Amino acid sequence: HAFETIRGMADEARIAVIGLGHTKKGTARDLLEALMGSSEQGNVCRAAMGVKEDESRPKTFIWSQEKMNLDEEPAHGFEYQIETKYYPHPKGGGRKDIKTSWIVNLQTSHMKVSDMIKDEASGGKMGEAREWLIEYLTARGGVLKAEVVTEGKKQGHAQRSLEDAARRVCIPNQ
Numbered sequence: 001h002a003f004e005t006i007r008g009m010a011d012e013a014r015i016a017v018i019g020l021g022h023t024k025k026g027t028a029r030d031l032l033e034a035l036m037g038s039s040e041q042g043n044v045c046r047a048a049m050g051v052k053e054d055e056s057r058p059k060t061f062i063w064s065q066e067k068m069n070l071d072e073e074p075a076h077g078f079e080y081q082i083e084t085k086y087y088p089h090p091k092g093g094g095r096k097d098i099k100t101s102w103i104v105n106l107q108t109s110h111m112k113v114s115d116m117i118k119d120e121a122s123g124g125k126m127g128e129a130r131e132w133l134i135e136y137l138t139a140r141g142g143v144l145k146a147e148v149v150t151e152g153k154k155q156g157h158a159q160r161s162l163e164d165a166a167r168r169v170c171i172p173n174q
Contacts, residue, residue, distance in 0.1 A: 003044040019045070023117070030114035031066040050113030054079070056127055064112040079109040115164065129157040130165035 010017045023034035031050040032043075048067040054060045064077030085102045089095035119126040132155055136148065145166075152162040
């Protein structure tokens with residue numbers, strides 16, 4: 001009941017409380033299920049956001065809002081890279097530069113952290129379907145969903161994996 005108590009205090013004070021949680025390894029199907037500790041963390045919070053490195057593109061991170069019960073959820077998240085940045089020490093005099101990080105290549109993304117967690121739990125099948133789908137569509141351009149599903153199944157991909165992959169690469173369900 002600790003999280004409910006904190007939420008009640010925050011509601012009364014009309015303030016936001018930000019928590020940081022880590023995910024457990026295993027067979028979770030989404031971010032809230034993967035949070036370590038009590039399931040109360042995901043159930044009590046008003047909003048939850050996830051950040052995860054996209055293993056298919058090292059040093060690229062996905063940020064997505066996974067829960068929002070105060071308003072509509074955003075239609076997209078973001079992807080970005082983190083680079084090291086050095087700034088001259090403000091006092092100069094041969095002092096060591098200040099090392100920090102900054103976000104580069106920030107752009108919108110329709111990938112969600114929960115999709116990435118689900119893909120890992122499935123042994124990477126959705127990621128494999130996504131890679132196949134991108135190659136297939138790049139070579140052929142626009143095609144009907146029925147054709148993609150038929151060809152994808154011939155390549156050993158399940159229809160569910162193909163549909164999940166299509167959502168991740170922003171292809172309308174037609």
